[in-house]
Amino acid sequence: MFSNKMKYHSNSKIIIAVLLFLLSFQIYAQKNNWKAASFEVVKSKYKTFKTTQYAHVFSGSKHNIVSLAPELEGLTGVEIPLDLYKNGTNAPLKLKFKENAVVLVGIFQDKGNKEFLQLEPSSKSTLLLQNGVTITGLPPVNVYALSFEKGTHSILPDAKGLFAVLGVVQMKQALVQRNAEKLDGRLWNPTYIIEGFSDEKPLFEIIGGENKPVIDEGFPGTEGIQGGFEGGRVVKVGDTYHMFPTERAGEKGVEMYYDRVKTKIGHWTSKDAIHWKRESTILQASGTYAITEDDNPMNDRRAAIWSYMPVFNEKENKWYGYYLAYTVHKEIQPNHSFGRIWRCESTVAGINGIAGPYKDIGIIMEPGLDSQPWEGRQGVASFFPYQVGDKYYGFYSGAYPFESWKDYPKKSGKGWFVALAESNSLEGPWFRMNKGVEPIKTIHPVFVENPIVSQLPNGLYIAVFDGGPEGWGHHLPNMMGYTLSKDGIHWSEAHYWPIETKVDKWWDIMRTPLCLIPEGNDVYTIVYNAIDLKKRFHPTGMVKLKLNREVMDARLKEMK
Template sequence: MFSKNKKYNIKLKTAFLMLLSVCIQATAQTNAWKPASFEIVKFNYKTFKTTQYAHIFSGSKHNIVRLAPELQGLTGIELPVTYENGANSTLQLKFKESVNILIGVFQDISTAEFTPLNSAKLLIENGLTVTGLPPMNVYSVSYAKGIQLINPVNRPFAILGVVKASEKLEFRNAKLPDGKLWNPTFIVEGFSDEKPLFEIIGGENKPVIDEGMSGTEGIQGGFEGGRVVKVGDTYHMFPTERAGEKGVDYYYDRVKTKIGHWTSKDAIHWKRESTIYQASGTYAVTEDDNPMNDRRAAIWSYMPVFNEKANKWYGYYLAYTVSKEIEPNHSFGRIWRCESTVEGINGIGGPYKDMGIIMEPGLDSQPWEGRQGVASFFPYQVGDKYFGFYSGAYPFNSWADYPKKSGKGWFVALAESKSLEGPWLRMNKGLEPIKTMHPQFVENPIVSQLPNGLYIAIFDGGPDGWGHHLPNMIAYSLSADGVNWAEAHYLPIETKVDKWWDIMRTPLCLIPEGNDVYTIVYNAIDLKRRFHPTGMVKVKLNKDVMESKLRELKK
């Protein structure tokens, strides 16, 4: 899992103060500018709503991740990033009144090179952050009533909206960050030129499990990771409970963990049934992977899988050695397999017995697995074979960096086996992680199949926090064969449910409910609080897009 050392509480407080500063700055000018209507003449340009996640260029993955509140909700025009051979060289707009067009220009472009800005007025410095691109300044350009020509040059710029000439426009520096920090760019479902595979159709506007609710007693830090499955009409959730210890600060929440078993009839109202496993919480006595250390100091990422052949539930989970002094404090992960002692599909609640370690650091490990690997595991069947996503984090450049000099990155690769019991072997000896999904961050993928046979992995897309500039959304990737995985798409669920979180974390399921509707249960973080709650959202599958994706991936 995403790890922090004992300075976690300091990082948390720092992040909160930064968030508070941004909020205070935003409230200084919270009113969005009033839009003016316009009509696009002659050329078939698309429009977009100027808001977070909007893809502002046609045929491009660059999207807005920060914007000044004055711009929120305006109607922009989707232009190409560059103009080649005079294509789309003239944009004609028709106005019913005098207006100001708001134009975004990247700071590394001189306004002298940009024809429409010769008489432009700088309004907002650092007013927009677009993934993978320099900071954007916002200018206003006045136009009279009637049909007007906007003549671009071969430089990327954005039309962010049109406002009435009477609107009071005042200069300020919004101090938004450089978009090049978000590297690479990424596709936000429903905001790009692609038709979305999933439509967010609703869900709960607040956590479904929160601090103080029945069953949360003794769980100081809330939840992160695990899996939800549905048996009959009952949902079964096996989350990592960040229990911690009374009187010990935040960082210990992720050391003394539990695997809980919760049930629900609607994925909203949950009841805690039992504790499946309890970590020891014992810190290591050496800094290396040494058998003197307690290798079950923290337990995470429990994945229940029903084995039809054995007619019982198997559980796969992660056990860590824990260091007080070295980041990440979770180190040298080992994947354990356990079995329910109760046969049949209804034996999901256990009790479970350990059957041994199926993956661990060893001679076939590679430096990219890092200090934290093996950091998660999820098995799935393809034909008569089984594959398993396993992960690594805090990579070493080479084994010369072992055990303390680790870098940043959260990666996955595949293991293979002839059975769920194993043995599990790293494919291609683990030489390279799978970077087609995302080159920097893929965490805790859970695999299932769509109705047409496409494999889908839903996973944690990475935080926009703690110094990391990542999508901060639930992600999915598709595969036609279960081995080769496509570029991730990200689900902006806050467009349809109230955003109660600052940092989105781990999806626990993608459960089909009939009529192409799926349930996603997820964990997320409110930076103002120690407790990490659990949420729920519903999405609807677009079958036409699903079929086009299958054709595309089979090429």
């Protein structure tokens, strides 16, 4: 036993030493970014870009940097045309250097693929950073150094295949070789459009917001909420914001997974979307775990309550609430199962009746004979209704799909999907369109969660949604997204907002937008939930966007 203890302590010392070395090296790398050299692109329309997270590396593409070695941060790269280089039909890139310089070239590690330049270390090229950059949808990137004297030079003039020009640095400095251990960009598949980092002009400019959560652990009103917030909706009535978040109430002394079960729907108000006051509890889940594995009435089907969506019915002059109730199982993933959408009504008439109290009217959508396998173990997992002319449509979702019904109830896959239901009124009945055979995949093929629909000034419909995490084994955009529609039925490819480019990033995993509220002068407010992995409590944030009307009108013309 004593020798085992000695071995354990010895191994611990080695591990600690390795960790300290890695930490010190990371600090060294961050403090010793390679010094840039000035250059210009000769007789070419190629744009340059700042080498940083989200940088758009190739024109005519949706490929962006999602991670890079700190030595490269802040350098200037050259945005070269994707197809010309892949096809080998490009004219050589010429750069003019004002001093002796080193060009940092990204080489994609996919041997035998003629679409990518094949380059090996030689007297003219030195491997500096193994796995130095992650670019969405593309193989791992090794960064090579090519040295040039002052003057004008063609960069790899005889090379065929795609490569990336990631920066130009001064020759008179130490360039340390290492493995930066950045991931294979093909894990981020498919590629996606990042607002402000693509060939397109952005529809929205991120103009700022709060650099820290607006509601966090210990704030007034958070007493008894162990796990923070996730999902729901914010609406503005007069000069007051009303938020109805899912409160992951949980229970003290019980592991954090229970926060997802014992939930509440709270009502919070604010005058500025920054300072919030909790007013009341709208709904409370039971937190009771299921007895059986299937969708059985023996189980408590309101064990977890989520995704409360208040909608004002002008015809009836009252607020309706649509929300999700789950059966919860302790041992089967996901523990949220067999979602049902309930509708409730405020007992107080008029626009100011938003605070309720609310009375339940009944279930409007649930698993049944018209369900399809893609709705999965979790569906129906959210619902948001909106009006188009005389019709009403509703985004409903499913998750953890079954490949076929023979996989029911335990063998589920991965995927978070949405489809449309239709009705002649907000009360229903609601019917799955096309019998729910296929989810909408034009937005994103595997992840769209909790869309909330409104209209832009030119009549375009816009839905904001959770774009999926970078974490928990997933490689998704980790940003809030939006999609557009001319008719409220057919939806465009998603664009994603990198809000951390304008506000301090206090989160690790971005989650759900709760609104897109117009404030006048084309400014919009988004209140959102996100996750800081260092703590159990999931906070709430706020950001402001500015609409570009010229781009808005151009998008409308582009739509058929």
